Amino acid sequence: MIQLENITKVFQTKNNVTNALDDVSLHVKKGSIYGVIGYSGAGKSTLVRMVNLLEKPTSGKVYVDGKELTTLSTQKLNQVRRKIGMIFQSFNLLTTATVYQNIAIPLKLTGVSQKEIHNRVLKYLKVVGLEDKHDAYPSQLSGGQKQRVAIARALSHEPEVLLCDEATSALDPETTESILSLLEQINREFGITILLITHEMHVVQKICNEVAVMENGRIIEKGDVLGIFSKPKSATAKRFIKSIFHDEIPEQMVEDLKDKGQIVTLSFVGESSGKPVLARISKQFDVFPSILTGNITQLKDQPLGRLVVHLEGKAYETAKAVLFLQQEGIHVEGYVPEVKLSV
């Protein structure tokens, strides 16, 4: 649905040149929810603005629904933009207009008939649960309600794609949850493809099917959410995942334990989470596993568990135990091989 090919964006100011995006390619499938995560300054805002060409790429191509956008005339681009909804961190509503007008005015300006405007405003205010707020002004609404109005405004153009630029970053945790649920519902009911950018891993965890991790204008890792969560490769991805599990072990403890065996992080996905593997390694090998911390969390479609385990035992026995765990479909992180196993 959305395809970015080798996008580069260079910002040139008097004194320096910034590569905001450096050869970025991304493919968002129709009907999926795709998350782009990164710290501030990673280039994610620029990336999402490429999709509707609010920022023009220095080089590269942008396809939405098979159409290449960078070569379109202003008029054609405006036509395409109407099918690409967008919501923002700061909501961006007209402060001098009521909720009703905030949705109706853009529709009027894009040539929708008066009767149709009325129908759509009512329909989408109902979808976002604000049917009793027609005549309120944005200043009378809470942050979550403002974002709901912005979502209704985007939906009222009946788009095929919805871009979310840090849409929940200005909201409190509870409101964030409700907005995320709403986005998921929109994705399910209207089949709208969603591309969202965020710096909160939690957002990705809750609603995304796929995720890309950005750093310094590049995508350093991408794939389905489960894969990235259970087997992160880059340091940045690992850090984001730590922010969800909070399974940092106190340094003093690490010092005390490391002489007696290794500390490893085990990720359990799907069926592997049901097996009593730790009990089995202690029985089959000369290894004593002790759980330091553990956590289980719900991704969009399935649970994901993480255990930080201390494996007390000889190097050879530990190596065999780790191999066994891997064969059972568990991702083992943090293991440093000390001996070679002859299989």
Place this chain on the structure above:
Amino acid sequence: MFERISEFTDQWGIDIWNALLETFQMVSISLLLSVLIGLPLGVLLVLTRPGKAFENKFLFNLLNTLINIIRSIPFIILLFFILPFTKLIVGTTIGVKGVIVPLVVFTAPYIARLMESALLEVDKGVIEAYEAMGIKTRHIIWHVLVRESRPSIVLGLTIATIGLIGATAMAGLVGAGGLGDLAYRYGHLRYEVDVMYVTVFILIILVQGLQTFGNVLSARLKKN
């Protein structure tokens, strides 16, 4: 007491009334024309500045400089300075007709500046949201930029109108009349101090009323 008042009214009532009408006439006509020129200029100043939709360094600098130059000239000097221009435009340099041109030349750049600062207050995120919805730039100018800055525009126009009333006081110099002229000619030159007091009083009421009206209207347009 009452006798004095009715005597005063009999003697000066008509003159004051006519002067008031002349002031209204001058202010309303030149305000209208100044807005018609100043608002688009203000929009242009905002849109052509670096980083905005129609970035155009040359046009922006030209407008900027031109507006500064005109705004440096006191009205009384401008009035005489542009006499040939006035003559060219309306065919005369005297009377209400003759004073409208310098009043507009004086006020339009001022309004352009006021509009500029009002329009710059509009949150650029909202503009971006409208661009993202595929809305034409001219619609964005009117329905977002101007609409959202209406409270500030109203306050700006209030200030401009009051300035304009002040400027019309000098219109008497080219025989256009008005309250200021009345106060000057009768009150100052002929020592009819009562006339001066009354006109000054009327001017105070006028300005107070305008400012209050502007404040109330602006507050009503503002929804936060």
